[in-house]
Each structure stands twice: as structure tokens, then as C-alpha cells.
Amino acid sequence: xxxxxxxxxxxxxxxxKEAASSFNNxxxxxxxxxxxxxxxxxxxxxxxxxxxxQEMNVSVAKVYGVVTFxxxxxxxxxxxxxxxxxxxxACYVRGAEKVLEEFKRILKVPVGETTPDGKFSITCLRxxxxxxxxxxxxxxxxxxxxxxTDGVKDILKEYEDAE
Amino acid sequence: MHxxxxxxxxxRASASDMLYENLKKEIQEQGLQDEVQVITTxxxxxxxxxPIVKVIPDNTFYVSVEPRDASEIVAxxxxxxxxxxxxxxxxxxxxxxxxxxxxxxxxKKQIRIALRNCGLIDPENIDExxxxxxxxxxxxVLSEITPEEAIQEMIDSGLRGRGGGxxxxxxxxxxxxxxxxxxxxxxCNADEGDPGAFMDRSILEGDPxxxxxxxxxxxxxxxxxxxxxxxxxxYPLAISRLKIAIDQAREYGLLxxxxxxxxFDFDVEIRYGAGAFVCGEETALIHSMEGERGEPTFKPPxxxxxxxxxxxxxxxxxETLANVPVIYNKGxxxxxxxxxxxxxxxxxxxxxxxxxxxxxIEVPMGITLREVIFEIGGGIKDGKKFRAVQTxxxxxxxxxxxxxxxxxxxxNLLAVGSMxxxxxxxxxxxxxxxxSVAKFYLDFTVEESCGKCSPCRIGNKRLFELLEKITRxxxxxEDLDNLRNLSMVIRDTSLCxxxxxxxxxxxxxxxxxxxxxxxxxEEQRCPAGSCKDLIRYEIIPENCVGCTACARxxxxxxxxxxxxxxxxxxxxLCIKCGACLEKCKFNAVAII
Numbered sequence: 001x002x003x004x005x006x007x008x009x010x011x012x013x014x015x016x017k018e019a020a021s022s023f024n025n026x027x028x029x030x031x032x033x034x035x036x037x038x039x040x041x042x043x044x045x046x047x048x049x050x051x052x053x054q055e056m057n058v059s060v061a062k063v064y065g066v067v068t069f070x071x072x073x074x075x076x077x078x079x080x081x082x083x084x085x086x087x088x089x090a091c092y093v094r095g096a097e098k099v100l101e102e103f104k105r106i107l108k109v110p111v112g113e114t115t116p117d118g119k120f121s122i123t124c125l126r127x128x129x130x131x132x133x134x135x136x137x138x139x140x141x142x143x144x145x146x147x148x149t150d151g152v153k154d155i156l157k158e159y160e161d162a163e
Numbered sequence: 164m165h166x167x168x169x170x171x172x173x174x175r176a177s178a179s180d181m182l183y184e185n186l187k188k189e190i191q192e193q194g195l196q197d198e199v200q201v202i203t204t205x206x207x208x209x210x211x212x213x214p215i216v217k218v219i220p221d222n223t224f225y226v227s228v229e230p231r232d233a234s235e236i237v238a239x240x241x242x243x244x245x246x247x248x249x250x251x252x253x254x255x256x257x258x259x260x261x262x263x264x265x266x267x268x269x270x271k272k273q274i275r276i277a278l279r280n281c282g283l284i285d286p287e288n289i290d291e292x293x294x295x296x297x298x299x300x301x302x303x304v305l306s307e308i309t310p311e312e313a314i315q316e317m318i319d320s321g322l323r324g325r326g327g328g329x330x331x332x333x334x335x336x337x338x339x340x341x342x343x344x345x346x347x348x349x350x351c352n353a354d355e356g357d358p359g360a361f362m363d364r365s366i367l368e369g370d371p372x373x374x375x376x377x378x379x380x381x382x383x384x385x386x387x388x389x390x391x392x393x394x395x396x397x398y399p400l401a402i403s404r405l406k407i408a409i410d411q412a413r414e415y416g417l418l419x420x421x422x423x424x425x426x427f428d429f430d431v432e433i434r435y436g437a438g439a440f441v442c443g444e445e446t447a448l449i450h451s452m453e454g455e456r457g458e459p460t461f462k463p464p465x466x467x468x469x470x471x472x473x474x475x476x477x478x479x480x481x482e483t484l485a486n487v488p489v490i491y492n493k494g495x496x497x498x499x500x501x502x503x504x505x506x507x508x509x510x511x512x513x514x515x516x517x518x519x520x521x522x523x524i525e526v527p528m529g530i531t532l533r534e535v536i537f538e539i540g541g542g543i544k545d546g547k548k549f550r551a552v553q554t555x556x557x558x559x560x561x562x563x564x565x566x567x568x569x570x571x572x573x574x575n576l577l578a579v580g581s582m583x584x585x586x587x588x589x590x591x592x593x594x595x596x597x598x599s600v601a602k603f604y605l606d607f608t609v610e611e612s613c614g615k616c617s618p619c620r621i622g623n624k625r626l627f628e629l630l631e632k633i634t635r636x637x638x639x640x641e642d643l644d645n646l647r648n649l650s651m652v653i654r655d656t657s658l659c660x661x662x663x664x665x666x667x668x669x670x671x672x673x674x675x676x677x678x679x680x681x682x683x684x685e686e687q688r689c690p691a692g693s694c695k696d697l698i699r700y701e702i703i704p705e706n707c708v709g710c711t712a713c714a715r716x717x718x719x720x721x722x723x724x725x726x727x728x729x730x731x732x733x734x735x736l737c738i739k740c741g742a743c744l745e746k747c748k749f750n751a752v753a754i755i
Contacts, residue, residue: 028472030454035396035435069456069613070437072396088358089553089589090515092603098740105718126440126607128397129361130173131515132210132522143176149742 006047013051015040020055027058030066034073043077071125079114079121081159086136088127095148096135100124102152103137119159164199164241165219166190169282171206171368172361172400178230179203179214185233186216190241199241205369207282208523209269212252217264217282224264225250255519255541268520268538274501275525276509277325277362277485281369286404289411292372298417300491301376305425310340310384317384317487319495321507326352326443326480327558327584328660329506329573332487335477339385339467342475347387349378350471350478352448353394353401356440357556358607360587362511363481365523367394367401370485371408375431377479377487379422382429385477390431393448397438405433440557440611443585444659445470445478447613458615459659480585482511502528506572516553516589517544526571533567536590547592550691551675555584557604557611558664560671561597580671582664596691597676598683602630604668612661619662622653626669633680635696636687643680647673692754695739699755702730702743706751713743713752 019036023029033052034044041048044067046060053060067073085091085100100122104110107120114121130136133145137155144155168174168183186201207215212226216236223246225236232250239245251260252267261267275281284291292298304313318333339347351374355363367374378390394402409431412418420428434452442448442457449471451457470476486508490498499507506528512535515521519541526535532552536542543549551561554571560581562569569575573583591600605627614620629646632638650666657663673680682688689697702713702722709727714720721737724730732743744752 026454028452028454031437031451032435032454035437065456066454070439072436072438089556089587089603090359090513090521092358093516093589093591093595093600101740125397126356126438127358127361128172129355129364130176130210131359131361131513132173132213133176134515134521136176143172145173145176149740149745 006045008041008047008051012040016048016051017055020052025056027056030056030058030063031070034063034067038073043074045075045077074123076112076121077114077118078123079119081119081139082121082123084123084125084138086126086128086130086134086138087124088131088134090127090131091135094134098149099135099137099147099152102149103156106153106156119163120156166199166201166236166241167204167217167219167282168201169205169207169213169215170203170286171210171213171365173206173210174213174215175400177214179228181230182214182216182228182233185230186237189233189237193237193242195237195241202285203287204283205281205286206365206523208278208365208525209267209520210523211519211521215282216250222263222265224252224262224267226252268541269522269524272530272534272539273525274509274527276489276498276501277366277482277511278369278523278525279489280373281365284370286369286371287407289372289408289415292370296492297372297488298376300488301379301417302423304380304491305383305423305427310386313380313384313491314340316491316495320490320498321495321505322483322486322490322498323506323573324480325482325486325510325585327555327582329583332479332483335467335479336381336384338465339387339475339477342468344386344475346389346472346474347382347385348471348474348476349381349385349387349390350445350448350452350476351378351390351392351484352443352445352478352480353392353398354436354442354448355395355398355481355585356443356611357585357587359515359589360513360556360585362513362523362586364398364401366481366485366511367398368404371401371405372412373485373488374481375408375412375418377484378431379418379427379429380487380491381477381479381484383427385475387475387477388428388430390429391434391452391471392431393434393436393442393452395438396435402433402435409433439613440607441613441659441661444661447659448478449476456613458613459661461658482586503570503572505574510571510583510586512586512588514540514588514590517547517592517595518542518590519544528572529570531568531570532562535571535588536567540590543590543592547594549590550593550595551591551597551600553581553589553591553600553668554587555582555664555667556587557607558582558660558667559584559587560667561591561600561675562671563675565675580674581667594691594693596634596689596693597672597679598630598633598689599691599693601668601672602627602634605630605665608661608665612665616656616658616662618653618656619658619665622649622657623662623665625649626653626666630669633683634689634694636683636694638684640684643673643684698739699734700732700737700739700741700743701753701755702732703751703753704729706749708749708751710749712746712748716742716746718742
């Protein structure tokens with residue numbers, strides 16, 4: 001965690017507080033509240049975790065423990081176009097690794113990070129269940145099937161053109 | 164006439180939702196909306212050739228249908244009654260067109276019980292489920308038989324948990340029913356974490372009511388009034404269909420207070436997982452539902468004795484539950500008559516990897532791997548040679564040629580060093596290096612280990628490092644001994660199922676493909692030609708015509724050579740990405 005404090009938007013903090021109270025601020029609902037928090041802020045930086053801890057009446061350490069345990073929660077902001085490469089077994093045997101390498105090579109960022117312009121981030125996920133289309137890449141909610149290393153730049157171009 | 168359009172995740176990724184809209188529009192424009200219904204269904208299972216459109220009543224099965232094909236299907240098939248031949252499935256073996264899905268090798272040997280409604284009914288419409296005998300079993304159990312009788316029926320059916328463990332379902336219910344408690348819980352485990360398995364998702368997307376119906380029966384049997392569905396947040400479509408199903412069931416009085424006038428109350432809530440493989444383990448899942456880190460705890464006490472919030476809890480997997488209503492409708496002896504003596508019924512497998520017909524299949528227990536891979540699966544892709552099949556996901560093992568005729572059931576798979584698991588079945592061909600496959604699974608386990616017990620947390624990391632050393636060609640024979648010994652220790656001393664089974668991919672590949680390990684260690688050679696550190700790409704002078712395709716596609720510009728001259732690869736710069744091999748049309752690039 002960094003020592004520079006992030007200033008959270010008051011309206012978003014308010015939204016989070018409302019979400020927590022909709023779950024009766026019940027500690028057992030921590031994971032549900034974190035899902036909401038990630039929806040609101042896009043990620044879960046330390047500052048957001050502090051608000052959650054306060055609202056749910058649990059320690060920040062506990063919130064941090066839960067956030068870091070589950071792969072769905074992230075403490076780093078994602079890009080405007082988050083790229084997820086499926087590295088489930090079906091995709092792996094059909095060449096997901098090469099596709100991942102190509103994304104990393106072109107965007108020059110490692111897995112889990114975002115390009116300096118905030119546009120793309122790369123993550124790996126385990127099986128979206130579209131194994132018939134392996135290897136599969138998701139950009140936001142859009143699924144791309146049978147992706148080849150050549151196809152990578154075409155996918156990226158779609159989003160570069162969009163801006 | 165009905166036009167069924169697959170709305171599963173796989174087909175949606177290929178624009179089946181747009182296809183559905185187009186078909187609907189065409190039908191409307193032709194003024195046929197009263198005679199022809201366009202319906203979005205759950206997964207047909209034949210994901211390889213999606214999107215799928217099936218025409219009822221003539222059973223025509225269209226594959227790889229694109230949104231723009233909608234007008235032709237309506238103009239030709241619906242109006243003129245002529246099949247659109249170019250959209251029919253072509254048998255990969257005899258190259259013949261097959262119009263009727265019943266004639267396809269993919270479906271011939273299947274018996275669909277858990278998937279009975281997937282691809283047949285509209286999952287967002289409870290009336291269609293009701294028309295398919297839905298909630299009939301629940302109605303009868305609740306009003307005609309006692310919980311004891313209902314449990315006995317489940318025991319007699321021989322149904323075993325489909326999530327991986329294979330524990331007898333009836334027995335599990337009986338234990339929970341006998342534990343006293345003011346509040347008990349029924350939990351549906353929909354946290355499908357095995358990479359490469361997607362049956363639970365398909366059932367929830369295609370037939371959510373069957374799971375709800377089974378949960379009510381389960382609740383009645385053990386005396387629980389609350390049901391919880393623990394589902395992965397990564398399955399948005401399944402979640403939304405489940406929510407619709409719950410609302411509709413409540414509206415019809417099939418969930419809630421005094422269900423169908425029986426005096427029994429039961430309601431269902433959804434809980435979201437957040438991505439942790441270990442949460443497939445029932446104690447870990449329960450902790451996760453309580454808002455904690457999903458770490459497993461020692462059993463006993465079993466969840467049936469002390470589970471969610473310390474109350475007696477039954478955790479059942481999605482596929483297990485989907486079988487339940489049919490067992491009550493058709494009888495325990497009917498179900499027990501399918502499959503083998505100790506593994507009754509069917510099992511859904513997610514067939515994937517280097518196989519022609521990727522998809523979801525449901526087959527009777529006792530079928531052989533050969534039938535599954537070569538008849539249903541249509542054999543290996545691109546005419547390559549079969550190398551191995553991996554069953555059971557990260558907890559299972561790799562089986563080989565000699566296991567092809569082993570009848571598949573819980574006990575047989577365990578006996579040959581693999582396991583049923585949740586039903587992932589990944590087929591591999593001659594290009595797959597078995598040491599790398601073991602490494603792939605260990606990489607997964609290392610990432611997913613919850614870290615609570617040391618054998619799993621530290622041991623698997625060391626296993627991974629040893630495998631890495633082998634695939635780099637830096638290992639010696641002692642490392643192989645260490646690999647096996649450490650695997651045994653992890654298996655024997657880990658706390659939960661994840662750790663106890665995590666060395667299986669290593670042990671099974673060592674048992675079945677030892678020669679590959681030896682080649683890596685003694686000759687620094689990867690027989691499959693896939694370990695980057697042990698291979699190099701070379702240009703074969705006799706075949707190179709100097710077309711420059713390789714040089715133009717090399718991402719690091721390490722190939723030199725003039726037009727119509729022999730090209731050469733600078734090995735010191737080569738990143739071994741294989742682009743040159745893929746691009747060369749003259750077989751002039753080889754892996755050495």
C-alpha cells in the first residue's frame with residue numbers, strides 16, 4: 001500500500017455506505033459489500049477498504065485479508081479496456097500462452113498491470129466456460145474466440161480506433 | 164414450428180443473441196409470429212460448432228450460424244420447407260452432411276438426464292419447465308411421502324456427488340436429517356472452479372429450475388427451510404437466469420411459505436463467490452459464505468453436523484441436484500439401472516482440448532474413454548496422434564493409450580491414478596509435453612492454495628520449481644526422486660482435498676510418461692518439442708525458397724536473408740515464439 005492517501009469521491013463513498021447498510025452492515029455480508037464496492041470504484045484501494053471496514057464494523061486487516069484472498073478483487077485500477085486472457089486448461093492446450101505473450105509484447109506491461117495511458121490492462125482468468133472457442137480473450141464484456149497471435153493486434157486496433 | 168437458438172455463453176460469444184434478434188425480425192416481417200416461435204435455450208453442448216440453431220419438429224441441426232444467415236433460414240426452411248444445406252453439420256470422418264441431430268456421432272451415445280432440458284426449453288420461462296414435468300417431483304415428495312421415504316429413494320438410486328468427491332448423496336442427506344437443529348441449510352455449490360469444466364454453468368444457464376426444485380426436495384428431506392446458492396461472480400448469465408427463475412418460482416408459490424399447500428416453507432438466496440478454487444471444498448465454501456477467507460477446516464465435524472453458521476448444512480453440487488427431480492419422477496431403480504453397479508446414472512463431461520467435437524456431453528457411467536474421445540468427440544484434431552487425456556482437473560491425472568478401454572466411473576478412475584473430479588476432460592495430442600502439462604496444473608495449484616497448511620503452501624511451490632528445472636533441462640536424476648517423494652508427502656499430509664490431490668498431475672504423468680521426464684533430464688530434450696529452453700528453430704536449406712515470410716513475421720527481427728536466398732535464424736536473439744514455423748508454407752522451418 002502506498003503512503004500517499006487517495007481522495008475518494010464523496011458521492012461514491014456515500015453510495016458505498018448505502019450499499020453496506022442495504023446488507024444491514026452485517027459482517028457476514030463482507031464479500032457481497034466488497035463486490036458492490038468494486039462495482040462503484042472499479043477497484044479496491046486501501047482507502048476504500050478502510051471505509052468498508054468502518055461500515056461493517058470489522059478490522060481493516062480482516063478486509064485486507066479477504067480482498068487479497070479472492071482473485072476477483074483487485075487493489076490495482078484496471079484499464080478502460082480490461083483485457084482478460086483465459087488460461088484455463090482448454091485454452092492452454094490450444095495456445096493461450098502464446099496469445100498472452102503477444103499482448104504483453106505489444107502493450108509492454110506485465111500481467112496484472114495497466115498501460116501508462118490507462119487504456120489497457122492485462123489479467124489472466126481461469127476458464128470462462130467457452131472452451132469450444134479456445135483460446136478465448138475477453139475485453140470488458142466482449143468475448144473473442146479462437147484468438148491467434150496474429151489476431152491480437154486486430155483486437156487492440158478495434159479499441160484504439162474507438163478513441 | 165420452433166426455432167431453438169442456443170443462448171449459452173459459448174454461442175453468445177459468437178453473436179447468437181444477434182442471430183436470435185434477426186430471426187425474430189424476419190419471422191415478424193413475414194407475418195409468421197403466430198406459427199413460428201423463436202426461443203433462446205440453454206447450451207446444446209456442441210460448442211465446437213456454435214452458434215447452433217435447431218428446428219423442431221424436424222430436428223434439423225444447423226451449425227456455425229451467423230446473424231446474417233437468419234433471412235435464408237426463414238425464407239428457405241420456414242417458408243419453403245427446404246433445408247439450408249450449407250449450414251448443416253458435416254461428419255468429420257466420412258465427410259457426409261447430417262441434417263438430423265439424432266444421426267450425429269456426438270449425440271448418439273449420450274443419455275441426457277442432468278442436461279435433459281438444456282437446449283430444449285427457454286430457461287427464462289417457468290411455464291416451459293412446468294410443461295417438461297417440472298416441479299412434479301417436488302409436488303409429489305412434499306405432499307405424498309415422508310422425508311424418510313424420500314431419503315430412502317435417494318439412497319436406493321445410488322446417486323453420488325458429481326462435484327468431485329463422489330460421496331453418496333442419499334447418505335449425506337440422511338446424516339443431516341438425523342442431526343437435531345432448529346435451523347438447517349441447503350447449499351448449492353455452483354462455484355465451478357476447475358479450469359476447463361463448464362457443466363454447472365450450462366445447467367444453471369439452461370435449466371435453472373431443476374436445481375431450485377431439487378433444493379426444495381433436499382430441504383424437505385433434512386428439515387431445512389433456507390437454501391443458498393454459492394455461485395461464481397464470473398458467471399453473469401447464469402446469475403441473471405437464476406434470479407429470474409427464483410422470482411418466477413416465488414410468484415407461482417413454488418418457493419416461499421407453504422409450498423403447494425404442503426405446509427412446508429423454503430426459500431432460496433444467492434451468494435457470490437469471488438474467485439477461489441479452494442472454495443469448491445465444502446468447509447471452505449461455507450467460510451466464504453460467512454464473509455471470511457475461504458480456508459478449509461478439518462472434518463469432522465462435517466457440514467452435515469455443523470456447517471453454515473454452525474448449523475447442520477448439506478452442500479450439493481449443481482449437477483448432482485439436476486439429477487434429483489428425474490430420480491423421483493422415474494424412480495430409483497430406473498436410475499440405478501443406468502451406469503455401473505457402484506456408479507449409477509450418467510456423468511456430464513466438458514470435452515475440450517485437441518479434439519474435433521469440443522462440447523458438453525452426458526454419458527452413462529461405464530462408457531470407455533475410447534468411445535468418448537473417438538466416437539462422441541470425433542477423434543483428434545488435424546489428424547494428429549492421441550497422446551493423453553486429462554480428467555478431474557487440477558486434482559486429476561493424465562491417462563494414456565492403455566487406459567482407453569477402461570470403463571469410466573468413480574472407482575476405476577481413482578484406481579488408475581486420476582479421478583472423476585467435476586468432469587473436465589482435456590484431450591492432448593503428440594505436440595503436448597506432459598512435463599509442461601504437470602507444470603501448468605502445479606502453477607494453478609500454487610496460485611490457488613489458500614496457504615493454511617504448509618504441505619500445500621510450500622510443498623506445491625517446491626514441486627513447481629522442480630518441474631520448472633526439468634523443463635529447462637537443468638535437472639538431474641535426484642530431482643526426479645525428490646519430485647516423487649515430495650508428491651507423496653503432500654498427498655499424505657495436506658489438510659483438505661485440494662492439497663491431497665494436487666500432486667496427482669505429477670504422479671500420473673510420472674507413472675504414464677516417465678520416458679518424457681527422462682528425456683528432459685538425461686538428454687535435455689523435449690520429445691513433444693514444446694519446452695522453449697530445450698528446442699531451437701532452424702531453417703532447412705533444401706526447403707527454403709527465400710519467400711521472406713518468416714523474416715517479415717518475426718517479432719524480434721532475428722531472421723536474416725535476401726529475397727530468393729536462404730534465410731537464417733540468429734539463435735542468440737530468437738525468442739522461440741514459433742511465428743516463423745506457422746508462417747512458412749514450404750516446411751522449411753523445423754523444431755530441433
